[in-house]
Amino acid sequence: MTVTPDSKAANQMWGGRFSAGPDAIMQAINASIGFDQRLYAQDIAGSRAHAAMLAAQGIISNKDAEAIGEGLLAILSEIEAGQFPFTPELEDIHLNIEARLTERIGEAGKRLHTGRSRNDQVAVDFRLWVRDQCDQAIAGLTGLMQAFLKQAEVGADWVMPGFTHLQTAQPVTWGHHMLAYVEMLARDRSRFEDARRRMNECPLGAAALAGTSFPIDRHMTAQALGFDRPTANSLDSVSDRDFALEFLSASSICAMHLSRFAEELVIWSSAQFRFVRLSDKWTTGSSIMPQKKNPDAAELLRAKLGRILGATVALFTVMKGLALTYSKDMQEDKEQVFDAADSLMLGLAAMTGMVSDMTANREILRAAAASGFSTATDLADWLVKALNLPFREAHHVTGTLVAMAESKGCDLPDLTLADMQSVHSGITDQVFGVLGVENSVRSRTSYGGTAPDRVREQVARWQAALG
Ligand code: ARG
Numbered sequence: 001m002t003v004t005p006d007s008k009a010a011n012q013m014w015g016g017r018f019s020a021g022p023d024a025i026m027q028a029i030n031a032s033i034g035f036d037q038r039l040y041a042q043d044i045a046g047s048r049a050h051a052a053m054l055a056a057q058g059i060i061s062n063k064d065a066e067a068i069g070e071g072l073l074a075i076l077s078e079i080e081a082g083q084f085p086f087t088p089e090l091e092d093i094h095l096n097i098e099a100r101l102t103e104r105i106g107e108a109g110k111r112l113h114t115g116r117s118r119n120d121q122v123a124v125d126f127r128l129w130v131r132d133q134c135d136q137a138i139a140g141l142t143g144l145m146q147a148f149l150k151q152a153e154v155g156a157d158w159v160m161p162g163f164t165h166l167q168t169a170q171p172v173t174w175g176h177h178m179l180a181y182v183e184m185l186a187r188d189r190s191r192f193e194d195a196r197r198r199m200n201e202c203p204l205g206a207a208a209l210a211g212t213s214f215p216i217d218r219h220m221t222a223q224a225l226g227f228d229r230p231t232a233n234s235l236d237s238v239s240d241r242d243f244a245l246e247f248l249s250a251s252s253i254c255a256m257h258l259s260r261f262a263e264e265l266v267i268w269s270s271a272q273f274r275f276v277r278l279s280d281k282w283t284t285g286s287s288i289m290p291q292k293k294n295p296d297a298a299e300l301l302r303a304k305l306g307r308i309l310g311a312t313v314a315l316f317t318v319m320k321g322l323a324l325t326y327s328k329d330m331q332e333d334k335e336q337v338f339d340a341a342d343s344l345m346l347g348l349a350a351m352t353g354m355v356s357d358m359t360a361n362r363e364i365l366r367a368a369a370a371s372g373f374s375t376a377t378d379l380a381d382w383l384v385k386a387l388n389l390p391f392r393e394a395h396h397v398t399g400t401l402v403a404m405a406e407s408k409g410c411d412l413p414d415l416t417l418a419d420m421q422s423v424h425s426g427i428t429d430q431v432f433g434v435l436g437v438e439n440s441v442r443s444r445t446s447y448g449g450t451a452p453d454r455v456r457e458q459v460a461r462w463q464a465a466l467g
């Protein structure tokens with residue numbers, strides 16, 4: 001008995017051995033075109049490089065390669081004009097484009113898939129997309145670092161409280177606090193640069209998993225697509241998603257940094273702190289409380305890490321149990337990365353806007369720095385230097401003086417010399433020189449310390465580095 005395939009229903013791209021098309025639910029769970037159409041530009045670039053290579057190697061004719069190249073460019077315009085007929089029957093971006101190509105140019109279109117598979121095709125498309133996102137993250141981070149640097153430059157010597165446990169610890173400078181974020185973001189940037197370097201190998205030509213018997217030139221396609229070299233193992237090429245995981249991991253750490261500054265902004269812009277003012281551009285009102293100005297963008301930025309880290313965990317979980325090489329589970333990689341990348345880029349842009357726009361209240365910062373016995377460490381250090389007390393003893397003497405000031409309801413500089421001497425007779429009026437917050441920050445000149453001179457050196461270093 002001969003089975004007559006229902007060619008209408010079976011998949012036109014791979015349905016040769018099928019006599020019926022998929023169940024509607026099968027199609028719904030299988031199709032990725034709803035989201036992987038975002039890879040259209042990378043898919044077309046990969047196919048153009050592949051076709052040119054096939055012709056250069058004499059695997060297809062130059063005439064066919066030209067028709068393919070032009071046809072793909074026409075499809076690119078069609079997609080960009082919103083006129084491409086995406087269809088879930090053709091599953092994914094690869095089959096949608098290839099089928100459309102054949103529709104447009106005929107026979108030659110059917111030669112494009114020679115010596116490759118969707119497995120290496122999706123691997124190269126996705127790598128190109130993630131590589132581009134690394135570049136965008138690097139650019140976004142550079143802009144944000146510049147915004148923090150500007151704040152540091154303006155407020156290199158503004159005094160503010162430095163916190164540990166969110167309790168006043170020691171006076172620091174605004175510039176120093178801003179530069180802390182420049183350092184964090186610089187590490188983020190180097191993580192994206194590093195990941196980009198490592199992912200910059202081309203998997204195209206690994207074919208389904210084992211390579212191909214056609215005399216392809218993988219160096220040529222790698223070069224055409226801006227990769228440093230082709231990947232060296234075909235099995236690894238189609239089963240590897242480390243590049244996506246590295247991007248997500250770097251994004252998670254970066255989003256954690258954004259979230260930490262967002263948290264500081266929420267605290268600092270509150271009526272209780274008033275360290276900074278966010279302008280109307282970066283706040284929203286309440287529908288019931290007319291006085292409100294809420295730091296919504298900062299709050300949302302704090303929350304974005306949840307999504308990005310969620311995507312990271314999701315992809316690790318997809319990958320962890322997969323035997324080599326490709327499995328369809330891996331189709332679940334893209335939505336996670338798309339969402340994380342969108343969240344990160346938006347987050348970087350929003351943070352850059354807020355940092356550029358915020359105004360610190362110098363007087364309030366200084367007043368806050370002067371309260372909470374913030375120069376107690378300076379006093380203890382003075383006792384060590386001037387009276388040669390062992391540090392542990394100086395710590396104890398200072399603690400007694402703090403308790404005394406607390407019970408008198410005043411701050412350390414408000415104690416009299418007699419008060420001081422009642423705790424340690426050797427104390428002289430020289431001590432008052434170290435109790436002021438300006439002197440305190442000025443004295444912290446150790447490398448990496450908060451002294452304005454040190455901050456200005458670091459500002460200059462970063463200005464030179466960031467241009
Ligand atoms: N849409 C697929 C994905 O995103 C493309 C690769 C399909 N390969 C296959 N052998 N079915 O992973």
